[in-house]
Amino acid sequence: MREAPVHRAVHVRREFLRAVASASGCALAACATSGTTRGDRADTTSEHGEAEVTPGEDLMQEHGVLERILLVYDEAARRIDSKEQLDPGVIARAARIIRRFVEDYHEKHEEQFVFPRLKKARREVELVAILLSQHHRGRELTDEILRAGGATPELALLLRSFSRMYRPHAAREDTVLFPAFRRIVGRAGYRELGEQFEEKEHALFGEHGFENTVAEVAELEAALGIGDLAKFTPA
Numbered sequence: 001m002r003e004a005p006v007h008r009a010v011h012v013r014r015e016f017l018r019a020v021a022s023a024s025g026c027a028l029a030a031c032a033t034s035g036t037t038r039g040d041r042a043d044t045t046s047e048h049g050e051a052e053v054t055p056g057e058d059l060m061q062e063h064g065v066l067e068r069i070l071l072v073y074d075e076a077a078r079r080i081d082s083k084e085q086l087d088p089g090v091i092a093r094a095a096r097i098i099r100r101f102v103e104d105y106h107e108k109h110e111e112q113f114v115f116p117r118l119k120k121a122r123r124e125v126e127l128v129a130i131l132l133s134q135h136h137r138g139r140e141l142t143d144e145i146l147r148a149g150g151a152t153p154e155l156a157l158l159l160r161s162f163s164r165m166y167r168p169h170a171a172r173e174d175t176v177l178f179p180a181f182r183r184i185v186g187r188a189g190y191r192e193l194g195e196q197f198e199e200k201e202h203a204l205f206g207e208h209g210f211e212n213t214v215a216e217v218a219e220l221e222a223a224l225g226i227g228d229l230a231k232f233t234p235a
Contacts, residue, residue, distance in 0.1 A: 055113075055193045056178040061210070062106045063170045068217045069094050069102075070166060073159040075224045080156040088151055090223050091159070093216070095145045101213050103142060105204060107135045110173075113193060114181050121184045124177060131177065134169050138162065
């Protein structure tokens with residue numbers, strides 16, 4: 001199996017992981033011989049000695065993009081309720097990111113690579129069915145959000161409905177679905193899947209696709225005055 005190519009854009013995304021690998025190399029090496037699930041991450045080191053992002057980590061980082069857009073939706077719904085100024089274009093941009101990056105990319109990965117393998121292994125079958133149903137409903141909600149005209153109470157309801165579904169959806173995937181998938185796919189299959197994820201991301205979005213998407217979300221946060229993380233700290 002060939003090694004995954006090291007792209008300049010991926011360096012930015014993986015900077016933290018490289019630092020952890022450097023500081024904890026011995027610990028990772030010890031875990032690799034323990035047979036534990038976490039120890040399998042020792043296999044995700046490139047020929048250049050840097051830690052590579054696994055498929056599960058990729059999907060969870062993409063959930064971070066989703067969560068930040070949900071914060072945009074929350075703030076927009078709050079402004080509508082309190083009759084504060086809101087540019088509907090901000091919500092349209094956010095919904096287009098959901099469509100492009102979450103629904104047409106992230107969820108397609110889950111539907112193509114993750115859900116079928118779990119169903120074949122008869123693992124978390126009921127959960128997979130619910131998640132797939134929520135993917136379909138989420139796309140319907142995004143259509144409705146994109147069709148909504150102006151900052152109306154109906155739009156606020158749509159935004160809240162989307163957020164209410166996707167927060168537990170993503171949390172259940174992170175804590176139940178992805179660990180179950182990691183256990184059944186095996187080390188070699190997991191690494192090969194990581195390469196496929198990376199190649200598809202670059203094919204769809206270019207080398208800086210993830211970073212550009214995060215930057216676009218940050219612009220929306222700034223437009224709504226929620227870009228300063230410190231503001232979320234309770235007094």
